[in-house]
Every structure is written in structure tokens, then in C-alpha cells.
Amino acid sequence: MSAMVLPRTSIWPRRLQRAVLVLVAVVFMLVFLLLPLAVVFTEALAEGVRTFFAAITQSEAQSSIRLTLLVAAMVVPMNLMFGVAAAWAMARFEFRGKALLGALIDLPFSVSPVIAGLIYVLLFGAQGWFGPWLDAHGIRIIFAVPGLVLASIFITLPFVARELIPLMQAQGSEDEEAARVLGANGWQMFFRVTLPNIRWALLYGVLLCNARAMGEFGAVSVVSGHIRGLTTTMPLEVEMRYNEYDYVGAFAVASLLALLGLLTLAIKTLLEWRYGAELAAHAPGGR
Amino acid sequence: MTLELSHLTRRFTDYPALDDVSLEIPPGEFLALLGPSGSGKTTLLRILAGLDYPESGSVRREGRDLLALDARRRKVGLVFQHYALFRHLTVADNVAFGLRVRPWRTRPKRADIAARVERLLQRVQLQDMAKRYPAQLSGGQRQRVALARALAVEPDLLLLDEPFGALDAQVRVSLRRWLRELHDEFGLTTVFVTHDQEEALELADRVVVMNRGRIEQVGTPEAIYRDPATPFVCEFVGKVNRIAARCEGGKLVAGGLVLGADPWDGRHDMAIVYVRPEQFIVAAPDDGEGWCVRVRHAFRAGGTVHLTLDAAALGMVLEMDVFGEERSRDTWQPGACLRVRPRHVTVFPDGIHPAAAQACGSGIVAPAARPMPVGP
Numbered sequence: 001m002s003a004m005v006l007p008r009t010s011i012w013p014r015r016l017q018r019a020v021l022v023l024v025a026v027v028f029m030l031v032f033l034l035l036p037l038a039v040v041f042t043e044a045l046a047e048g049v050r051t052f053f054a055a056i057t058q059s060e061a062q063s064s065i066r067l068t069l070l071v072a073a074m075v076v077p078m079n080l081m082f083g084v085a086a087a088w089a090m091a092r093f094e095f096r097g098k099a100l101l102g103a104l105i106d107l108p109f110s111v112s113p114v115i116a117g118l119i120y121v122l123l124f125g126a127q128g129w130f131g132p133w134l135d136a137h138g139i140r141i142i143f144a145v146p147g148l149v150l151a152s153i154f155i156t157l158p159f160v161a162r163e164l165i166p167l168m169q170a171q172g173s174e175d176e177e178a179a180r181v182l183g184a185n186g187w188q189m190f191f192r193v194t195l196p197n198i199r200w201a202l203l204y205g206v207l208l209c210n211a212r213a214m215g216e217f218g219a220v221s222v223v224s225g226h227i228r229g230l231t232t233t234m235p236l237e238v239e240m241r242y243n244e245y246d247y248v249g250a251f252a253v254a255s256l257l258a259l260l261g262l263l264t265l266a267i268k269t270l271l272e273w274r275y276g277a278e279l280a281a282h283a284p285g286g287r
Numbered sequence: 288m289t290l291e292l293s294h295l296t297r298r299f300t301d302y303p304a305l306d307d308v309s310l311e312i313p314p315g316e317f318l319a320l321l322g323p324s325g326s327g328k329t330t331l332l333r334i335l336a337g338l339d340y341p342e343s344g345s346v347r348r349e350g351r352d353l354l355a356l357d358a359r360r361r362k363v364g365l366v367f368q369h370y371a372l373f374r375h376l377t378v379a380d381n382v383a384f385g386l387r388v389r390p391w392r393t394r395p396k397r398a399d400i401a402a403r404v405e406r407l408l409q410r411v412q413l414q415d416m417a418k419r420y421p422a423q424l425s426g427g428q429r430q431r432v433a434l435a436r437a438l439a440v441e442p443d444l445l446l447l448d449e450p451f452g453a454l455d456a457q458v459r460v461s462l463r464r465w466l467r468e469l470h471d472e473f474g475l476t477t478v479f480v481t482h483d484q485e486e487a488l489e490l491a492d493r494v495v496v497m498n499r500g501r502i503e504q505v506g507t508p509e510a511i512y513r514d515p516a517t518p519f520v521c522e523f524v525g526k527v528n529r530i531a532a533r534c535e536g537g538k539l540v541a542g543g544l545v546l547g548a549d550p551w552d553g554r555h556d557m558a559i560v561y562v563r564p565e566q567f568i569v570a571a572p573d574d575g576e577g578w579c580v581r582v583r584h585a586f587r588a589g590g591t592v593h594l595t596l597d598a599a600a601l602g603m604v605l606e607m608d609v610f611g612e613e614r615s616r617d618t619w620q621p622g623a624c625l626r627v628r629p630r631h632v633t634v635f636p637d638g639i640h641p642a643a644a645q646a647c648g649s650g651i652v653a654p655a656a657r658p659m660p661v662g663p
Contacts, residue, residue, distance in 0.1 A: 174371035177338050182385035182440060183359045192388070196375040 040258050043251035055252035063229045064237035065256065067145070071233060072213040075152045079209050083160025084202070088194075090161070091168035092176075105161050108154055116154050117222025120147060143225030148233065151219040156209045163205030164198055171197055203271065207264050214260055288314040288349060288443055288476060290335075295344035297330055297500075304330040305341060306500035312478065317470050319487035320480045322497035323523065328480045331497075332446050335478065336365045348443070361444075364437030368449040370429045372421040378432050379404050379417040385440035407435040410469075427458040434466075438473070445470075447479035451486060463490055484524045488512060496520045518635050521561045528605050530560040531637065539634065542578050542600035546632055557637035562629040564593070564608040570626040577626035580605060585619035592619055596627070 045052050055061065086105060090098065108116065122128050124141040134141060141147045175197060179189040195202075217235040224231045226240060234257045241250035290312040297305040305327045312318055320328035333339035335346065337358030346353040353361065373381050382404045386395055395403065408414045411431040421429055430450065437445060450466065451459040467490050470477050481487050487494045488508040496503045496511060496519070504516040515521035522529065532541035534549040534556055541560055570577040580596040583604065587593075596605040607627060609619075 174367050174369065175373060177336075177358075178365065178367060178371040178373075178436075179384070179388070180358045181336050181338070181361075181363060181365045182388065182436070184384075184388040185359065188388045192384070193373055196373070 037258060040251055040255050043247065044255040046251075047248050051248055052252050052255075055246075055249040056256060058249075060229050060232070061237060061249070061253055064232050064234050064253065067148070067232070068214050068234040068257075068260075070145070071148050071152050072210055074149050075156055075213040076206060076210050078153055079156050079160050080202075080206055082157065083164060083205060083209075084198075086161040087164035087168050087198075090165050092173055105158050105165075108157050113151075113155055113216065113218030114222055117151050117219035120150055120154075120219075120223050124150075142223050143227065143231060145231065147223035148220055148231065151223045152213045152216055155216050155219050156212045159209040159212060160202065160205035163201045163208070167198055167201045203268070207268050211261055211264050215257065290353070290444065290476065291345075291347045292331075292335075293345050293347075295331070295334065295341045295346070297327075297334065297339065297341045303327075303500040305334075305344075308344070308497075308500070308502055310495060310502065310505065312476060314476055315474045316476055317467070317490065317492045318476075318478045319491035319494045320478065320497060321482070321484055321487040321494050321524070323482055325499070326497040327500040328482075328495075328497050329448060330500075332365075332448055332478065332480050335444065336363050336446055337361050338365075362440070362442050364440060364442035364445045366430070366433045366437050366445075366447045366450055368452050370421075370433040370453075372429055372432055372436070374421050376420075377417065378413060378419050378421070378424070379408065381421070381432055382407055382435045382439050384436060403439060404435075407439055410438075411435045425458075426454050427462055430454065430462065434469075438475075443476065445475050445477040447477065449481060450479055451481075451483070459486075466490070488524070496523065498523070515561070515633055518559065518561070521633055521635075526564050526606060528562045528564065528603075530562060530601055530603070532558045532560045532634070534558060542598065542602075544576070544578055544600070544628060546629065546634075550634055551636060555636035559635050559637045560629075561633040561635075562605075562631070564606045565610075566629055566631045567605075567607045567609075567627045568630045569609070570628060577628035578605075580625050580627055582619055582621050582623045582625065584621060594619060596625070 044055075056065075086101065089095070090102060090105075121142055123130055124134060124147065125131050126135065126142070128142075139146075141150065175193050176189050179193045184192065214233075215235055216233075217239070220233055221236060221239075224233070224236055226232055226236060228240070232240065234253055238250050238254045238257065241247075241253065292308060292310040292312075295305050295308040296303070302325075308327070308331065320331060322328045330339060334341055335353075337354075337356065340354065373384065376384065379401075383400050386400045386403065389395075394400075404417070405414065408417055411434060413428060413431055413435070416424060416428060416432075421432065424432065430453075451463060454462065463486060479490070488511070491508060493505060494508055494511045495505045498519050504511060504520045506514075506516075511520060511524055515524060521527055530541050532539055532546065534540075534551065534553065537549050537553070539546045539549050539558060539560070546560060568577075578598050578600045580598045583595045583597050585592055585594050590610055592609050594607045594609065596607055598605050605627070
């Protein structure tokens with residue numbers, strides 16, 4: 001009898017523990033994640049849908065959206081290629097300076113974005129190292145789109161590589177060696193074996209990289225020069241409107257930026273759902 | 288299609304993985320590379336596959352330099368220890384991989400590829416699994432897929448890295464026999480790496496015993512077991528009792544028992560005698576020849592009895608195997624006293640570095656390592 005009673009008395013505190021933990025997590029998420037997001041949307045729509053649409057169809061808002069998408073469209077493919085190459089080098093080869101490469105990949109995480117922006121100003125600005133030369137050849141980097149792209153590349157550089165390195169290290173190179181012995185050339189090996197093996201991590205890396213490229217503020221703010229309609233990305237546009245007491249306008253652009261982020265999340269979830277069965281079939285000990 | 292490996296040397300940063308290895312592999316042979324981990328056997332296999340390169344030495348196939356060929360042009364089939372199946376491809380796609388990546392000029396037609404995959408899957412008894420993914424298969428099934436994938440490209444040489452290492456004991460034995468039959472049917476030159484001496488002795492035509500990047504001995508399983516060339520081979524292959532002996536007055540003596548004549552005519556004072564557990568004779572009670580031993584434990588395993596014996600004369604514990612029919616069960620009661628002597632011993636001079644024992648033996652008239660019959 002006591003054996004039957006015992007688990008019952010011990011289960012209740014455990015259930016209680018679980019309930020408390022879940023409650024804490026949910027409340028935390030609500031207060032710090034969902035609530036601010038909800039505020040963004042309610043503030044954006046505070047003066048009605050018409051004002052909202054007026055705010056986001058303004059030409060400055062439109063150009064900031066275009067610029068943000070343009071920067072992301074240039075930054076993400078570059079860091080995709082760099083990330084795969086760097087991860088390959090880190091996971092597959094032993095070479096001098098490997099630790100240095102690893103540290104360099106992490107550098108953008110450890111350096112403040114504002115400093116990253118300043119470095120570019122010091123290099124390419126009018127008074128910078130390459131400033132006079134660039135000026136003489138009529139090339140503008142700082143306070144122009146190239147500067148925004150450079151700063152964004154710097155900031156988002158680690159995302160793809162950091163996502164891939166641990167996975168590729170864990171997977172080892174046996175699959176690739178098998179492909180080679182079976183007669184595959186370098187490209188066939190990469191596209192038929194390496195890429196399928198890393199595709200999920202790569203997708204996560206790309207999505208994170210994209211989200212950060214669209215949302216980056218600090219570094220971009222330094223190199224942008226805040227030229228309305230020319231060099232303001234969406235985060236900068238939000239800040240400028242807020243400083244001008246245009247709260248609805250600020251929140252309207254902010255809500256669009258948040259929507260882009262939510263869209264990214266939705267794509268990820270959709271892909272996971274779409275390929276979930278396949279993913280599950282491969283995850284445990286597929287080697 | 289003879290493979291000639293000559294003077295292969297490969298160094299890793301801190302130790303030599305291969306140290307001047309030469310070997311000839313005739314066509315159709317089933318060859319085992321046997322050795323402990325770090326002995327260089329896997330490095331040798333990877334060099335044959337084109338995944339690693341030696342610092343010096345050559346590999347020739349019918350007189351042509353194999354090392355000059357890239358891995359993908361060698362016509363070699365390789366089965367990895369953990370199979371390295373492509374997890375995003377079905378079993379059939381895995382097997383077809385080597386055919387699909389060929390340049391279009393030499394690529395078989397779609398239907399031909401499908402037919403060949405079908406045939407191979409039938410041959411490895413996996414025709415019902417064609418649509419499955421590797422994660423949905425058991426270890427033994429994955430191993431067979433890896434084998435079918437390697438065979439699909441019709442290699443001239445099949446390489447297997449610890450082919451049974453990741454399988455449980457029962458599957459291992461049945462797959463072993465099956466692989467041997469498959470080899471006999473295809474007649475393909477096959478080299479496999481193993482650290483399991485039982486596997487090597489059971490499967491291979493010839494066994495290459497490796498240690499610290501060097502070949503210790505090459506020979507048939509019978510020769511490796513009966514006439515080990517070095518102390519290392521003796522101790523690594525099969526169980527063995529290691530007994531210290533002395534050379535006194537032209538005789539080899541251990542624990543008061545004369546084992547035979549001194550094989551070196553007084554050149555060495557000390558010797559090591561190896562006796563395998565099944566190479567003991569139990570002397571009749573009235574026969575004085577033998578060590579007096581006391582039974583410590585008797586383990587019966589099927590038809591064989593494994594005995595551990597306290598041998599006071601030698602100051603050590605001996606292991607002996609006897610086959611059930613030889614004596615009745617109660618002879619082996621713990622505490623029972625017996626007289627045993629070796630039927631066959633292998634002798635090496637002592638006080639020499641093990642690696643040098645063989646070299647020393649070849650330099651003098653009487654072989655240093657000599658299996659010799661004992662007693663009358």
C-alpha cells in the first residue's frame with residue numbers, strides 16, 4: 001500500500017514545480033517580448049488606419065524601406081558565401097592562424113557596433129586614411145549606400161559562420177571523403193553532400209543574418225549621415241521620426257520593421273513544418 | 288591487378304603513422320590489416336583510397352603509379368567504419384551516387400542505373416529498403432548499404448575500415464561469413480582493417496600484423512597464429528602465456544622443466560617462452576615431466592574448459608584450455624593438483640627491445656624466434 005501512496009505524494013510537488021516554472025517563463029515572455037511588440041502595433045494604429053498608411057506611404061518612409069531591403073539583399077549573400085567558406089576552413093583544415101580566424105569571426109559580437117561604424121569613418125571618411133584618394137576619384141563610401149553595406153557586413157559577419165562551424169565540426173569530413181572516393185568532383189561533393197548536410201543550420205544562419213542586417217542601428221547610424229530619403233534605413237528612420245515627436249510615424253515604420261522580422265520567423269516555421277518529417281528522419285544518428 | 292606498396296612512410300606531427308612499409312597484394316586476395324589503434328593500419332588504408340598521402344614511397348597497380356591518381360579516379364570502393372551514408376538520400380540514391388556523379392559521357396542511362404541499383408540491393412538483401420533513409424535502418428543494414436554503394440562503381444579494389452566494429456556481436460559474426468562469401472563470388476581484391484584478431488584470422492587469406500607504423504609479420508592466419516615472427520605478434524594474436532626461461536648448459540629451462548635445446552648456443556642467457564592456452568598437455572600422474580600446478584578456477588564454455596592455474600615453480604598464473612572430452616569434469620575442481628607441460632612453444636631471447644628481436648634473430652645463424660616441439 002505504502003508503495004502506491006508514495007509516488008502520489010511525491011508527484012504533487014513536482015507538478016507544482018512544473019506549473020511554477022511554466023508560469024514564470026510565460027509571464028516573462030509576455031512582459032518582455034509580446035507586450036512591447038503589441039505596443040508597437042497599437043501605437044502605430046493609435047490615430048487610425050488612415051494615418052498609419054499615410055505615414056508609411058510617405059516618400060521618406062518608402063525610400064527607407066527600399067534601402068533596408070537593398071542593404072539586406074547585398075549583405076546576406078556576401079555573408080552567406082563568407083560564412084560557408086570560413087566554416088569550411090575552420091571545420092575541415094588545420095592551419096596557422098586558425099585561432100585568429102575564429103577570434104576575428106567573433107570580433108563583431110564583441111566590438112560595439114558604434115565603434116565598428118567609426119572604424120569605417122576613420123578609413124573611408126573625408127579625413128580618413130583613404131578619404132583623399134576616394135575623394136579624388138569621386139567615390140563616396142561614408143554617408144552613402146556603400147558605407148551602409150560595409151557596416152552591415154561587418155556587424156552580421158558571424159551569424160552564418162557561427163551557426164555552421166559547430167555542426168560541420170560535429171559531422172566530420174567522412175561524408176565528403178566518401179563522395180570523393182565515389183568519384184564526385186569538388187562541386188558535386190559540395191552541392192550533393194556538404195550543402196544538404198548543413199542546409200538547416202545554413203538557413204537559420206541566413207535568417208538571423210537577414211534579421212540583423214535589416215535591424216542594425218548603431219554601426220549604420222555612424223556611417224549613414226542621416227540624409228533623409230538617401231541614406232536612412234528603417235531603424236534610422238524610426239529614430240529620426242521619434243526625435244521629431246512624430247510618434248505615429250515612428251511606430252508605423254517600427255511596426256513594418258517588426259513585421260519583416262515576424263515574416264522571417266514565419267518563413268522559418270513554415271519550412272520547419274514543411275520539412276519537419278524529413279528533418280526528424282535525419283536528426284538522430286543518421287550517420 | 289597486383290598492388291605493390293613500397294617503402295611507404297607517413298609521419299604525423301608527433302609519431303610515425305607508417306614507417307617504411309612495403310607489401311604486395313596479389314589480385315583477388317582478401318587481406319587483413321591487423322593491429323592496435325595507432326599502428327598505422329587505417330593510415331595505410333586511407334593512402335590506398337587517396338584520402339591521405341605518404342611522405343615517401345610508392346603504390347603501383349600493374350606498374351602504374353596509383354598515388355598520382357586523385358581519389359575520384361582510383362576505382363576504389365571504400366566502406367567507412369561508421370559507413371558515412373548520405374543521410375539526406377534514400378538507400379537507392381545512396382547506392383546510385385557513384386554512378387550519378389560521373390561525367391555525362393561515361394554516365395550510365397537512368398534506367399541502367401536503376402537496374403544496377405536494384406541488382407545490388409538484391410545482392411545485399413535490401414531490395415525492400417530502397418526507399419528508406421539511412422536513419423531508418425539497423426547497423427547491419429547500413430553496413431550493407433555502404434557496401435552496395437562502394438560496389439556500384441565497379442571498383443578494382445575494395446577497402447573496408449573496421450567493417451564490423453560498430454555492430455553487435457551476433458550480427459558481426461553472420462555478416463563476417465556473408466562478406467567472405469560475397470568476396471569469393473566477386474573475386475575482388477579486398478583489404479580490410481581490424482583490431483580484432485579473431486576477425487582477421489577467420490576471414491582473411493593473409494594477415495598483415497602492424498605495430499607502431501611497421502609491419503611485424505605478413506602471413507596466412509595459420510602461420511600468424513602458429514609461427515609468430517615477433518613477441519608483439521605472439522602477444523597480440525590470440526591469448527598466450529608469457530613465461531621467463533633461462534639458457535643453461537645448452538638447454539632451455541623454465542621452472543625446472545627442460546623445454547628443449549638452447550636455440551642460440553649460449554649467445555643469450557635469458558629467454559621468453561610463449562605458450563598458447565591450448566598448447567598444454569596434462570601429464571599422466573606417474574609421468575614426472577611437467578610443472579606442478581593447482582587449479583584456481585575452471586570456466587566451462589560449451590565444449591571447452593578454460594582453466595587458470597597457479598604454477599608455483601614459475602611464480603605465475605597460467606591459462607590453459609582443454610576440450611571437454613579429454614577429461615571428465617571433476618578433474619578440474621578448484622584446488623586439484625595437475626602436472627602440465629607445453630606441447631609447443633615459441634621462444635625469443637629476452638633483454639632485447641621487442642622491436643629489435645626479429646632483426647637480431649635474422650642476423651645470427653639460429654633463428655631468434657623459433658617455434659619448436661617440446662618433449663619426447
